[in-house]
Amino acid sequence: MTAPRLAPGTAAPRPYGLLAELTHRCPLHCPYCSNPLELAARAEEMPAEDWMRVLREAAQLGVVQVGFSGGEPLLYRELPRLIETARAEGLYSNLITSGAGLGPERARELRDAGLDAVQISFQADEGLLGDGIAGASAHERKLAAARDVVAAGFPLGVNVVLHRRNIDRLPAIIAMVESLGAMRLELANAQFYGWAFRNRAALLPTHAQALQAEKTARAAAERLSGRLQIVYVLPDYYERRPKPCLHGWGARSLTVNPRGDVLPCQAANSIPDLKFDNAKSQSLAWIWRESPAFNRFRGTEWMPEPCHSCPERERDFGGCRCQAALLAGDAARTDPVCEFSPDRPAVDALLAGAGVEMPAWIYRG
Amino acid sequence: MPTPDSQPRLAPHVRRQLDRVTGGAMLLHPEGAVELSETADAIVQLCDGMRTADGIVAALAAQYEVEPAVLRADVESCLDALAARGLLGT
Ligand SMILES: C[S@@+](CC[C@H](N)C(=O)[O-])C[C@H]1O[C@@H](n2cnc3c(N)ncnc32)[C@H](O)[C@@H]1O
Ligand code: SF4
Ligand code: SF4
Numbered sequence: 001m002t003a004p005r006l007a008p009g010t011a012a013p014r015p016y017g018l019l020a021e022l023t024h025r026c027p028l029h030c031p032y033c034s035n036p037l038e039l040a041a042r043a044e045e046m047p048a049e050d051w052m053r054v055l056r057e058a059a060q061l062g063v064v065q066v067g068f069s070g071g072e073p074l075l076y077r078e079l080p081r082l083i084e085t086a087r088a089e090g091l092y093s094n095l096i097t098s099g100a101g102l103g104p105e106r107a108r109e110l111r112d113a114g115l116d117a118v119q120i121s122f123q124a125d126e127g128l129l130g131d132g133i134a135g136a137s138a139h140e141r142k143l144a145a146a147r148d149v150v151a152a153g154f155p156l157g158v159n160v161v162l163h164r165r166n167i168d169r170l171p172a173i174i175a176m177v178e179s180l181g182a183m184r185l186e187l188a189n190a191q192f193y194g195w196a197f198r199n200r201a202a203l204l205p206t207h208a209q210a211l212q213a214e215k216t217a218r219a220a221a222e223r224l225s226g227r228l229q230i231v232y233v234l235p236d237y238y239e240r241r242p243k244p245c246l247h248g249w250g251a252r253s254l255t256v257n258p259r260g261d262v263l264p265c266q267a268a269n270s271i272p273d274l275k276f277d278n279a280k281s282q283s284l285a286w287i288w289r290e291s292p293a294f295n296r297f298r299g300t301e302w303m304p305e306p307c308h309s310c311p312e313r314e315r316d317f318g319g320c321r322c323q324a325a326l327l328a329g330d331a332a333r334t335d336p337v338c339e340f341s342p343d344r345p346a347v348d349a350l351l352a353g354a355g356v357e358m359p360a361w362i363y364r365g
Numbered sequence: 366m367p368t369p370d371s372q373p374r375l376a377p378h379v380r381r382q383l384d385r386v387t388g389g390a391m392l393l394h395p396e397g398a399v400e401l402s403e404t405a406d407a408i409v410q411l412c413d414g415m416r417t418a419d420g421i422v423a424a425l426a427a428q429y430e431v432e433p434a435v436l437r438a439d440v441e442s443c444l445d446a447l448a449a450r451g452l453l454g455t
Contacts, residue, residue, distance in 0.1 A: 014386055016397075016398055017397075059385065060385070062384075062385065062386045064382070064384070064391065064393055064398045065393065065397065065398060090382055090385070092380060092393035092394070092395075092398075094395055116378070116380070116393075116395070117378060117395035119395070153377075154378075155377075155378035155395055157395055157396075183378070183395070183451070184395070184396070229451060
């Protein structure tokens with residue numbers, strides 16, 4: 001059975017989550033950054049008045065959760081006002097930050113504005129490696145920020161992006177996070193979009209590294225169960241089946257980037273032939289329900305073979321559209337990670353290079 | 366998992382809120398939203414950090430004409446589901 005095709009304007013489901021990328025500016029330069037190569041300049045950033053309208057429109061559409069991210073969202077001067085708006089609209093708000101610029105006063109100020117939760121990313125378990133990855137002096141500030149966040153009463157989440165140069169440090173990374181008083185640790189193998197795609201040969205772990213890390217993460221998740229929730233995001237190039245496209249394209253969440261472009265997901269910029277509408281000129285409701293970009297991959301009708309007749313299609317939605325665009329040159333193809341994809345050799349060629357070459361990486365701008 | 370003597374309440378980072386779209390109750394937490402059935406919401410509202418599971422069953426029995434055994438099963442499975450998602454505090 002095929003799911004009924006979503007008729008634009010009628011059957012679009014409601015979104016639950018909004019990722020608000022306030023700025024691309026960032027004091028760090030992580031080579032694994034998933035932000036696009038063409039970073040928005042400060043002058044292109046959407047003004048706070050527009051963001052406040054976006055938050056109100058999002059809440060009307062059904063959004064209940066907002067993540068303030070970037071770049072570094074703390075560099076967006078009007079952040080406290082946006083948090084106040086989110087709170088007034090009943091949105092649960094999460095600050096997704098590198099931790100740079102977050103001291104005790106700032107943490108309390110954001111708490112008073114109504115912020116609900118904070119997630120801080122780390123590059124490693126210690127400063128030498130961490131700062132080398134970030135391309136900036138950051139590790140000690142992150143440790144301090146984590147303490148300030150917990151002291152201000154926020155639930156703290158920690159995110160660590162794993163790749164070739166830090167994945168062997170996983171036991172020490174987990175031990176460090178245990179000492180921070182975090183509720184949750186997300187260990188995300190680098191997803192190859194934006195700067196990470198450009199640096200993929202330098203970032204891709206070897207298969208042995210990936211297997212060892214998965215074992216370590218699993219054991220830690222069991223050991224720490226009830227104290228620290230550990231979520232492990234697999235390195236999908238090593239999998240035989242693709243990761244699902246969110247909960248479906250345009251099904252549960254949306255992203256607004258610093259310029260105000262509204263995207264079905266944060267990596268959707270990787271698809272060159274999709275035109276995204278902008279929140280400064282269109283209502284969020286129209287973009288969500290009617291815009292060509294949001295309707296392009298809804299449902300299953302658009303799918304090519306082998307997906308179209310595959311029993312998995314309602315579960316993984318044919319995999320990631322952005323990955324298909326990046327690796328197969330066409331967003332409407334089966335995700336090349338899938339073992340049934342005719343483009344799988346493109347992924348295998350990358351894997352064959354892992355551990356052989358060790359190219360230098362290019363720091364994010 | 367809650368024991369018979371524990372006195373459940375929502376974890377401090379969890380917010381109960383009525384949904385604008387459906388009017389139903391929802392629990393919001395850093396990683397998502399849980400939509401509550403009417404029964405689950407009645408149970409959640411009785412999780413005040415003082416009542417035990419037995420206390421919650423008794424309070425529900427006073428309110429609804431349902432067999433206590435049925436209520437007990439509902440309360441236990443609801444509390445287990447909330448605890449499994451890390452939504453209950455101590
Ligand atoms: C793009 S960052 C922006 C927020 C902030 N600058 C930070 O790094 O925490 C958002 C989140 O995505 C994570 N991230 C960045 N690049 C990634 C990648 N290639 N794969 C998976 N996660 C990534 C970061 O660690 C962070 O938790
Ligand atoms: S991942 Fe690193 S470079 Fe990218 S926005 Fe976050 S801190 Fe900045
Ligand atoms: S063929 Fe398509 S639907 Fe089937 S498993 Fe592969 S990506 Fe998923």
